Amino acid sequence: MSKLELWFGDQYEKEKGRYLQIKGDNVLKKVISSFQEICVVETPAFGKVLINDGIIMLTEADEAGYHEMIAHVPLCVHPLPLDILVIGGGDGGTVREIIKHSSVNRVDVCEIDKMVIEICREYFPKLANSFNHKKVHTFFEDGAKFLENRINQYDIIIVDSSDPIGPGTTLFTEQFYHFLFRALKEDGIAVTQLESLFWHTDFIKSTFRFIKKIFPIPYYYYTMVPTYPSGMIGFSFCSKKYHPLDHLVSERANQLPDLKYYHTDIHRAAFMLPAFSKDIFKSIKQGN
């Protein structure tokens, strides 16, 4: 191991006076694409780490909790998920989970930055090999533009985006959520990456103001990812017809292979949020 200590961390959170510092052994890749700087760093604590524009996208050690929860929660609620769209998700982790569901006919992936996929194919094959699956079709476009003319096409749309800065900005607007609604079939579900309940509370609050107007069944759920800001990250669950707990198809969930994080009890638990957030979301009552 090198005696030179290389430390890196989330540049956006650093400005806020709080950020996870991670020690790197070696910078394996550093390129500038048309959209962003993409780096892969080998670390002793977390294996290989993908960092876009100075922000941690994933680490080998804890990516499963993110990808399993963004994919299996909507896929285990929809009674028959056939046509799936992933916006973002260029590392392939979300697609890897989606294709575990045998009902799925087609997975479209709209990733703005082709170079992310190329780099992940090389450095994160356990994630990006999923792009080789015959059901998977990739498109290299801005997610909002891709959605604009697609109507009533998908059972599930998963917005596996980076943060609301840089190339992902268009994926956090009210208009984009209208596009999501329109591109979904009449009983569709959209799930979007929606930041930390602890550290980005105001952003989530303002996003939920319009989500609640657009989708009849709007919820928020979370997963624990130690290398993301605050150690957790949440998702909006934007549904036209199905309730995230009442419609959970346990038999299908229980058959999923190779899970490190997801199971039906953690599916339910993920919708139970700390008391301080009760004013932001419609709360789910399980017991009393």
Place this chain on the structure above:
Amino acid sequence: MSKLELWFGDQYEKEKGRYLQIKGDNVLKKVISSFQEICVVETPAFGKVLINDGIIMLTEADEAGYHEMIAHVPLCVHPLPLDILVIGGGDGGTVREIIKHSSVNRVDVCEIDKMVIEICREYFPKLANSFNHKKVHTFFEDGAKFLENRINQYDIIIVDSSDPIGPGTTLFTEQFYHFLFRALKEDGIAVTQLESLFWHTDFIKSTFRFIKKIFPIPYYYYTMVPTYPSGMIGFSFCSKKYHPLDHLVSERANQLPDLKYYHTDIHRAAFMLPAFSKDIFKSIKQGN
């Protein structure tokens, strides 16, 4: 605000190649007690932060999730909690939550380092004012020695300790858990601070090997605390008679005032753990 940037973080995690860096505005207090270095730093992100021996003990911004969950989970499960012991807990946050339960007759606090209480009285009065309550009695001793000769005395013992390094080391041994068992009444519950499921998995695993031998009802639950390593921290729930979900007294839980984190649904959700930990703990099944 000073132009000098003061950054600090958990020294123990830094050695592991991962640690939260927090920006400080000002060091309000720095003293060396007989046991450790105690610092209070004012920060823009988290308000005042208590740091003992270079390890973050609490921040004003997120201490509630820790203290509410370490206290209310056992207190809302025991049908009649009268006599409570807190080992550690010198900041007063755990006692602040315990005395919200009107059934409680007596709270003994055994804190090895008197100076922690004195400093918290000055800098964290919202927590440490709880020591003024007439039911609360403080003892300044090593927790293991305090317990050694106490038999069948407490309904609930809460071990609100620092990490298994420094003055807290004696609180993580198998012998200590035998002392806990013996000091509890025949239907008592002990809850102990037990590190991060993500980053200290092996330590938890080895501790649970003997917890399972000593207590008939051993579980693990967690709370999210963004400024602790990995953003979460767990607790052992060591019970002689009561099950953490089946015996939850919702009526009492629903009457607790001034909660930022705890409620009955998050009580239940906190016992639902990621799939990767299923080999360590007895798992709780809620649904199917």
